[in-house]
Amino acid sequence: MGRVKTLFVCRECGARFPKWAGQCGDCGAWNTLEEAVATRQGPAASRFAGYAGEGAAAAIQPLSRVAAGEAERVASGLPELDRVLGGGLVQGSVVLIGGDPGVGKSTLLIQALASLSESLSALYVSGEESAEQIALRARRLELPTERLQLLTETCVERILALVEKRRPRVMVMDSIQTFYSEALSSAPGSVSQVRESAARLVRFAKESGTSLFLVGHVTKEGALAGPRVLEHMVDTVLYFEGEAGSQIRLVRAIKNRFGAVNELGVFAMTDKGLKQVSNPSAIFLSRHQGAVAGSAILVTREGTRPLLVEVQALVDQSPLGNPRRVALGLEQNRLAMLLAVLHRHGGVGMYDQDVFLNVVGGVRVTETAADLPVLLAVLSSFRDRPLPEGTAAFGEVGLAGEIRPVPSGEERVREAAKHGFRRILLPAANKPRRAVKGIEAIPVKRLSEALRRMME
Ligand code: TYD
Ligand code: MG
DSSP, X not given: OOOOOEEEEXXXXXXXXXXXXXXXXXXXXXXXXXXXXXXTTOGGGGTTOOSSOTTSOOOOOOGGGSOOOOOOEEOOXXXXXXXXXXXXXXXXXXXXXXXXXXXXXXXXXXXXHHHHTTTSOEXXXXXXXXXXXXXXXXXXXXXXXXXXXXXXXXXXXXXXXXXXXXXXXXXXXXXXGGOBOTTOOSOTTSHXXXXXXXXXXXXXXXXXXXXXXXXXXXXXXXXXXXGGGXXXXXXXXXXXXXXXXXXXXXXXXXXXXXXOSSXXXXXXXXXXXXXXXXXXXXXXXXXXXXXXXXXXXXXXEETTXXXXXXEEEXXXXXXXXXXXXXXXXXXXXXXXXXXXXXXHXXXXXXXXXXXXXXXXXXXXXXXXXXXXXXXXXXXXXXXXXXXXXTEEEOOEEOTTSBEEOOSOHHHHHHHHHHTTOOEEEEEGGXXXXXXXXXXXXXXXXXXXXXXXXXXX
């Protein structure tokens, strides 16, 4: 194969140059030239790898005539993974799994692939580990490996030449940063290599109907080409998260063309690989001996599933002129806003207090239902008085001090009841129409009312 002609394209203005330079000669931007394969369609073509099949003549047609069956799905053998994928792996889809090195991406995928290999032809391509290492891990995890195919290779063209013949139904590429295309001269892991290799693989997946998992490391500084540049090319983007020192691993969908986003899969890393946690509420609640000050239980919703998590606050006299507001697992600006609402509508000022907030178990809560429990935890710590035992809460707090409803109120109440909570503080508009057995619903309309009910 002859060398493919490459050129350098400015990320900012799109100007093309035959040689690399530190500054774009056209727009004057620094460090924006990237290597790209020269194509007649222009340099941008490689960025948006053609799904429609490049070169194929396109025709305008009525949408109603397009044959579109329900996407065929296969179970990966890990229901928690299937859940984030939107109910199983879609044939021909491309899934990017990003995460910090060492979080367990290879472990998750070898487990899923081994299980898939029992019903489909499956191939694991590794550019990182040796065949022995992978075999050793699979054996230690006691996975069924008789039908699992393995390839250790880093050149995309050679990989594609091999899989063209075999046409596996599902394929894992671990990791995208280690693969390179011969078309480019830049090093594996550079933005242009990652993008070009991924584009070729995605094109293969779309043409052959192979389901493809791409593994991508996220580096803290983003110095290496993170998987972010790939997000628009793939169908589904999953992030694999876990806190250092914790066994719990969360798989979160960031983008999904075949399902809901913000669906959460929960695993625990054990010495026998990743184990599914099908009842996550139980692990995110720390079991205190009796009630403690500064702790509130929130009923949040991740995707389609309600989840009980504990919000902890620590309020302490601040030695600083500008007290600290630290929120882990919640948005910092929202905390500042809530504290202002607490002052204006609850009559409690925190201007001389440091406020620290943490969601237990490394869960990230992005929905506004956390507002009410956050303020309860803060006030409970400030007063050094625990909330009444067996109480959960949810609800959005508005700037006017009103408690606003959130989606799926009744489902949240049921989840709290299921885990033995006896009382739940909730927005008046979320009060279940019929009483839920075993739990008393306390509907509130205003923040002042909520604080009165809980802190007296
Ligand atoms: P790995 O899947 O190699 O991470 P990644 O591919 O995301 O870089 O997993 C690495 C960590 O997982 C490693 O530090 C050891 C741990 N681990 C276990 O605790 N139990 C196991 O059974 C396996 C296979 C790994
Ligand atoms: Mg790995």
